[in-house]
Amino acid sequence: MKNPIQHQRNPEAVLQHVLELLKKAEIMDALASNQETPRQDLVQALVKRQNITALQQRLNSLHPADVAFVLESLPLEPRQIIWDLLKVEHAGAILLEVSDAVRENLIADMTSSELVGVARHLDSDEIAELVTDLPKDVVLEVLNTLDSESRLDVQSMLAFPEGSVGALMEYDLVTVREDINLDVVLRYLRRQKDHLGNAEQIFVVNREGTLRGSLALKDLLFHDPEELVIEVMNQEPFFFYTNDDAKEAASAFERYDLISAPVVNNHKQLVGRLTIDAMLDFTKEIAQKELLNQAGLNDKEDLFASIYKSAKNRWAWLAINLVTAFIASRVIGAFEETIEKLVALATLMPIIAGIGGNSGNQIVTLIIRGLALKQVHTDNIWYLLRKELSIAMINGLLWGAVMGVIAMLLYKQISLGIVMMAAMTLNLLVAACVGVFVPLIIYKLGRDPVFGSNVILTALTDSLGFFIFLGLASVFLL
Amino acid sequence: MKNPIQHQRNPEAVLQHVLELLKKAEIMDALASNQETPRQDLVQALVKRQNITALQQRLNSLHPADVAFVLESLPLEPRQIIWDLLKVEHAGAILLEVSDAVRENLIADMTSSELVGVARHLDSDEIAELVTDLPKDVVLEVLNTLDSESRLDVQSMLAFPEGSVGALMEYDLVTVREDINLDVVLRYLRRQKDHLGNAEQIFVVNREGTLRGSLALKDLLFHDPEELVIEVMNQEPFFFYTNDDAKEAASAFERYDLISAPVVNNHKQLVGRLTIDAMLDFTKEIAQKELLNQAGLNDKEDLFASIYKSAKNRWAWLAINLVTAFIASRVIGAFEETIEKLVALATLMPIIAGIGGNSGNQIVTLIIRGLALKQVHTDNIWYLLRKELSIAMINGLLWGAVMGVIAMLLYKQISLGIVMMAAMTLNLLVAACVGVFVPLIIYKLGRDPVFGSNVILTALTDSLGFFIFLGLASVFLL
Numbered sequence: 041m042k043n044p045i046q047h048q049r050n051p052e053a054v055l056q057h058v059l060e061l062l063k064k065a066e067i068m069d070a071l072a073s074n075q076e077t078p079r080q081d082l083v084q085a086l087v088k089r090q091n092i093t094a095l096q097q098r099l100n101s102l103h104p105a106d107v108a109f110v111l112e113s114l115p116l117e118p119r120q121i122i123w124d125l126l127k128v129e130h131a132g133a134i135l136l137e138v139s140d141a142v143r144e145n146l147i148a149d150m151t152s153s154e155l156v157g158v159a160r161h162l163d164s165d166e167i168a169e170l171v172t173d174l175p176k177d178v179v180l181e182v183l184n185t186l187d188s189e190s191r192l193d194v195q196s197m198l199a200f201p202e203g204s205v206g207a208l209m210e211y212d213l214v215t216v217r218e219d220i221n222l223d224v225v226l227r228y229l230r231r232q233k234d235h236l237g238n239a240e241q242i243f244v245v246n247r248e249g250t251l252r253g254s255l256a257l258k259d260l261l262f263h264d265p266e267e268l269v270i271e272v273m274n275q276e277p278f279f280f281y282t283n284d285d286a287k288e289a290a291s292a293f294e295r296y297d298l299i300s301a302p303v304v305n306n307h308k309q310l311v312g313r314l315t316i317d318a319m320l321d322f323t324k325e326i327a328q329k330e331l332l333n334q335a336g337l338n339d340k341e342d343l344f345a346s347i348y349k350s351a352k353n354r355w356a357w358l359a360i361n362l363v364t365a366f367i368a369s370r371v372i373g374a375f376e377e378t379i380e381k382l383v384a385l386a387t388l389m390p391i392i393a394g395i396g397g398n399s400g401n402q403i404v405t406l407i408i409r410g411l412a413l414k415q416v417h418t419d420n421i422w423y424l425l426r427k428e429l430s431i432a433m434i435n436g437l438l439w440g441a442v443m444g445v446i447a448m449l450l451y452k453q454i455s456l457g458i459v460m461m462a463a464m465t466l467n468l469l470v471a472a473c474v475g476v477f478v479p480l481i482i483y484k485l486g487r488d489p490v491f492g493s494n495v496i497l498t499a500l501t502d503s504l505g506f507f508i509f510l511g512l513a514s515v516f517l518l
Numbered sequence: 519m520k521n522p523i524q525h526q527r528n529p530e531a532v533l534q535h536v537l538e539l540l541k542k543a544e545i546m547d548a549l550a551s552n553q554e555t556p557r558q559d560l561v562q563a564l565v566k567r568q569n570i571t572a573l574q575q576r577l578n579s580l581h582p583a584d585v586a587f588v589l590e591s592l593p594l595e596p597r598q599i600i601w602d603l604l605k606v607e608h609a610g611a612i613l614l615e616v617s618d619a620v621r622e623n624l625i626a627d628m629t630s631s632e633l634v635g636v637a638r639h640l641d642s643d644e645i646a647e648l649v650t651d652l653p654k655d656v657v658l659e660v661l662n663t664l665d666s667e668s669r670l671d672v673q674s675m676l677a678f679p680e681g682s683v684g685a686l687m688e689y690d691l692v693t694v695r696e697d698i699n700l701d702v703v704l705r706y707l708r709r710q711k712d713h714l715g716n717a718e719q720i721f722v723v724n725r726e727g728t729l730r731g732s733l734a735l736k737d738l739l740f741h742d743p744e745e746l747v748i749e750v751m752n753q754e755p756f757f758f759y760t761n762d763d764a765k766e767a768a769s770a771f772e773r774y775d776l777i778s779a780p781v782v783n784n785h786k787q788l789v790g791r792l793t794i795d796a797m798l799d800f801t802k803e804i805a806q807k808e809l810l811n812q813a814g815l816n817d818k819e820d821l822f823a824s825i826y827k828s829a830k831n832r833w834a835w836l837a838i839n840l841v842t843a844f845i846a847s848r849v850i851g852a853f854e855e856t857i858e859k860l861v862a863l864a865t866l867m868p869i870i871a872g873i874g875g876n877s878g879n880q881i882v883t884l885i886i887r888g889l890a891l892k893q894v895h896t897d898n899i900w901y902l903l904r905k906e907l908s909i910a911m912i913n914g915l916l917w918g919a920v921m922g923v924i925a926m927l928l929y930k931q932i933s934l935g936i937v938m939m940a941a942m943t944l945n946l947l948v949a950a951c952v953g954v955f956v957p958l959i960i961y962k963l964g965r966d967p968v969f970g971s972n973v974i975l976t977a978l979t980d981s982l983g984f985f986i987f988l989g990l991a992s993v994f995l996l
Contacts (some may be wrong), residue, residue: 335883386864
């Protein structure tokens, strides 16, 4: 269990180890008792201590992804200390690995010359990824340190909109012509080894740079070196356009088990390549974002952000929900006279509203998933609505009867039980309509149904739930 | 836009095309007017029609993943027709691509001899994947058709628990010894080409089968054929144990941008390999499952399942939510006298309960995400609780004041506004505690906090919200 690979098998152990070293170095205590000295100066002063050297060595021997994990798992103060202990040549790779929220927080604390220093150790596609989070003046400085080719790469990359294939592709490419033989390719590749990176295939283009095919490196092993590229290459490689949707590209990678794919411009000229690891990072980021958005959280919410920042992050959601809750409350307000005469209604009404919300939420989830998987479309939406209405009818009558009997036994009033059952069935029918149509409409308006569907659903199932129950009660019970 | 690759760029177009062919073939109408003939016989009888031949050709020319997409996007009836039109040699690969729910549904409709026929076209790791969904007697029949080596593979694979690396690995391996030179490796590989599949590296083992290293195929291209394997191989490849958690493995693939990795048993003997596409499928499946579970849906819920089956699938969730809603309702019931005296309370109480639920839900989401990313642990849970309590205090006083003023203006009663503000602040504090601790406790009990956290949260914020508001009102307003 002593080799470094064993350690990396368990990032939590790494974190634990770093925390121990941090404690041993007594750096937190030194900081706490030296509040007037600036943190960075103090860290510099402390670096000579033996335990800190151990900590620094440990950190600089870690994979950037593991350092990123450590940084993300620490509260702001120790996070900054760890950050200050890292070598500048590792900092860039780590910045690319951390979440958006943590990156923003780390960058905010760096001087522009530090940032320029960090960028010096990155490739042009990495710089392009980082640049969107940098202050404007730093971006210019960084671009000035680049040679003209790299600068052009960064600039054209920045021109692609977020969420497009162009914004995620790599520029480092090795290309060959189709009319040469494999032996020539092999000799060429040996010279280009450094540009190959982790590529498992190279691309074949013609004189105009148009994509002609792809050549798996493996095929070079198994074919006669005298064969021509055109005889061996895949003549119909799966390719993407720069303006393709990155989400579609990710799903194509998954469907066809791709490892990498060429990216072309509108003239079918090869401009870059897309790799499975960029796709995997993108997919993970999107999933995280949707999870947070669904709960009304900003995707820049950092677990360890300051209290004030986090509180502010949640205001919009609180406000929206207060508005919808207030509307539902006014619906009840309209029936205050009814409630005064039969206070049992106030007791029972949250059951009707709540169950509509819960069932509707299930339907919303199914429809959103169906939309994301492209299984829901205008052809089958009526089929799905009919199905959900039938389910609502069955469940409303069945569970409405159960609750109706309970209400009847509690309040010794048969008509109250019947109103209860009717209201529950009606509100489940409302939930079915809302659950099917709200995500669909949001989707058709070109927005992400993950954000907003649930609020609208709850607003409607609450307000209409109260209205149906109290309305039926006013008519039939008083 | 005529070549097949263009089509696959857009699976929706494929679906549209299949639907058109289905319509042209008038197969649905024939079925509707021939309800007494069994579906399969009818499809067989219709196959000779010209339009059906076109449909069948189109289907059998598609990638299994695309056929799976088509099947998942169709209601039960046309889904079965398409299924009957597919060639048996494609059926296995397609069964592996469809979602669990659809697979179950397709298998239920097949005879055991059909299933055995389908399995004949699959590898042992694919059979192992399928076997868990097959009826017991079919499993035995399928195992009997296999040669003894494959049968052993399938059986040992089935012995690994779901969610372990062992259950996801592939058995097809090409291994070499470390003391031979690259030229020998190359000659050996040319003979083993078919076993290589899409492997980008092979593994190096000693006489006992112990993993010694990995050799990238690419390295064979760039090194002198006279060099020994041991000089060129990666001596510390990232490997997994068969009983490692598949979720951890997936996160390691992502962290270190792996394409494939060796899997060893407890004696460090090489037994299989894990590939990025298996990891990607696994990750997607888990994400889907969590999304559905969070809404209380079974992960076998199929958008096009029968009404009765879907209705039944939702009963457990409905029942749980009815119980919690009923408890909250009884809390209100205890205050019926108070409400009778001041009916405004009935109107305002859902606001207090709702806002607690919404805020708590945000905290639950953050904590669940933090737990999944291993950023939340016992060391920092108190820090997080303090932070969430502070946020609750700020937001409670701020937004409670807003709602308090509104309540005051509506009902011309200052004390009602103050009770409103106090209740909102207290319920947000309750939501903060519950939101932090409930997912953590579920996690510590070894269960997935995605399932259940929200129900418990809502039960508590509703019941306690009503109790706090109506309780304060009883004491201070009457």
